[in-house]
Amino acid sequence: MQVYEKIKAGIWSDNGFFHLVDSWVENDGVRNVFKFKLVAVESVSDELAAEEIADRLVERSRIIPTSVKLEVWARDGGKCVTCGATDELHFDHVLPFSKGGTSLKAENVQLLCARHNLSKSAKIQ
Ligand SMILES: [Zn+2]
Numbered sequence: 154m155q156v157y158e159k160i161k162a163g164i165w166s167d168n169g170f171f172h173l174v175d176s177w178v179e180n181d182g183v184r185n186v187f188k189f190k191l192v193a194v195e196s197v198s199d200e201l202a203a204e205e206i207a208d209r210l211v212e213r214s215r216i217i218p219t220s221v222k223l224e225v226w227a228r229d230g231g232k233c234v235t236c237g238a239t240d241e242l243h244f245d246h247v248l249p250f251s252k253g254g255t256s257l258k259a260e261n262v263q264l265l266c267a268r269h270n271l272s273k274s275a276k277i278q
Pocket residue numbers: 233234235236237238265266267268269
């Protein structure tokens with residue numbers, strides 16, 4: 154249970170919500186680096202977390218690695234790419250995972266608010 158909680162704390166759920174708490178720019182002497190702090194809103198169910206941990210054991214996973222999420226978040230400025238909303242954001246596959254889209258490249262992932270994420274999946278079906 155201890156280990157399980159630890160893993161869960163490090164996961165940003167595709168279906169969970171999180172908030173941007175703080176962001177700032179640091180200059181490392183060469184370039185400006187965008188830093189940010191996110192806190193997951195505690196609405197992720199234990200069931201969902203277990204599902205994600207299982208997914209992580211599969212090589213081709215629909216789960217987006219944290220490094221890719223960080224890259225996408227910085228690139229999209231922590232906003233929905235469609236409307237600029239900054240709340241209830243989701244990481245969305247540009248080319249859906251079910252159609253062969255990868256989770257491992259930032260180019261195939263974008264930030265969408267809950268509203269646009271839902272309208273997009275409605276269109277695909
Ligand atoms: Zn939106």
